[in-house]
Amino acid sequence: MKMISCHDCPLHDCGPFIPHSEEEKTFLNGFKAGEMSVEPGTQILLEGSNAPQIYTVLEGMGLREKTLEDGRRQVINFVLPGDLLGLQAGIMGEMQHTVEAVTRMRLCVFRRESLWTLFRNRPELAFDLTWIAAAEEHFLGETVATLGQRGGIERVAWALVKIFLRLRGLEKGTKEAVPLPYRQQDLADALGLSLVHTNKTLSRLRAKRLADWSAGTLRVPDVAALAEVAMTDPEALPRRPFL
Amino acid sequence: MKMISCHDCPLHDCGPFIPHSEEEKTFLNGFKAGEMSVEPGTQILLEGSNAPQIYTVLEGMGLREKTLEDGRRQVINFVLPGDLLGLQAGIMGEMQHTVEAVTRMRLCVFRRESLWTLFRNRPELAFDLTWIAAAEEHFLGETVATLGQRGGIERVAWALVKIFLRLRGLEKGTKEAVPLPYRQQDLADALGLSLVHTNKTLSRLRAKRLADWSAGTLRVPDVAALAEVAMTDPEALPRRPFL
DNA sequence: CGGGCCCTTGAGTGTCCTCAAGTTATGTGG
């Protein structure tokens, strides 16, 4: 597998991402330590570990998750291309969740110490980094509100709207259908619902023709209608910085 | 009310905060736009607004909260001295939650544009800012895991452990008791439980002599025992940067 | 053809919710 230069990064000109200037690309390329491919099921970052690397997802999908002492699992978020992994360890010194690959993934690798160089020499990029952290915080805030306040069908609808819009923004799939290679158990663990209940709730949404997730494909004929069930706005995601 | 210089900031030498160098203090002092006192009930920052200021809490307590379209309220976090407010608006351009004062509060005010100066001229402080954002993300991740996976009594115990340790770290109250001037409804909305159920759960903890929250004071004779009910580690909080 | 993984469906249970009433503490005006 050949290493791609940041100048040819597949994330550039991809829907939601704010492109870098040529000069930034050159800087980032020096920043880049390599590339990594992982198989489904691989743990990329481990809760409690102090990984020396941070990654940007180039391709593939994964999960952020936390495990309680007695084994219960909480899925914190779905990991898609463009996401930055390991920022917590890079900044605070220790990962607070695990990141696991669900499909085969390709990752762009940076060394943690380079962060200092970035903060010293590239204030705009440091700002972008903080932007990314703040955006993550925003998303988690919404998740907290969902788990705390929304009922079963609202939760499922909310999650499907969110991930559908993210994937469509990435120009995966078509206007109505996107690939979604997770298990129902993953969604259940993300929403704090049991597998059985999640399954039955997905059936209800399918019966109402609001969302059909089967065979690894999510079909949403009318996002606005689904968003209404979710009690949320189907707002397009803002363009965001990356890397 | 006279404005305090950053050189005499009450947060310095206060338990959990990493002090600034003299030089940093001088820089921050130029950064400071003023001071603000607010009465209980005041909305300091509004969801959806684009506030031109960011604040550091010097004294008092408050709440971060989000409101769903139909009025349901989710408390995102409890706001204590040392917390930074408005970073989201400062970085991303819009607040995603409301911040409300519960007691009288005193706030240190900064202008949002100063953030740029900070990123350009003070990489260590910019790094600290990102540290704060990452820490917030970490905490919200734990909250998501709590709302998603823990049952009623575990949730309440978890929240009481967290806030008890935070307050004790700030050297409020004694070793066993700290002031906690919120309503049961606030805790209920933070944990996604009904007021009635929260009340009954607090009673159970009181009966077991694990935690007694009444008359605005939280008493925890044995943090480790309470943490065990919460299925969490009663880990001391790491020292953290501020401002 | 057997085994494993995931999805599906049914039945019974329990946690947590809503509704409702009552108590306590605090503040206000007569």
Next chain:
DNA sequence: CCACATAACTTGAGGACACTCAAGGGCCCG
């Protein structure tokens, strides 16, 4: 000083939503 109003906390009863347990079906792979 007392009647009244308000806000928060408390307690009881009945019901709904989501959970666990259980069993069966589809699919892939060895």
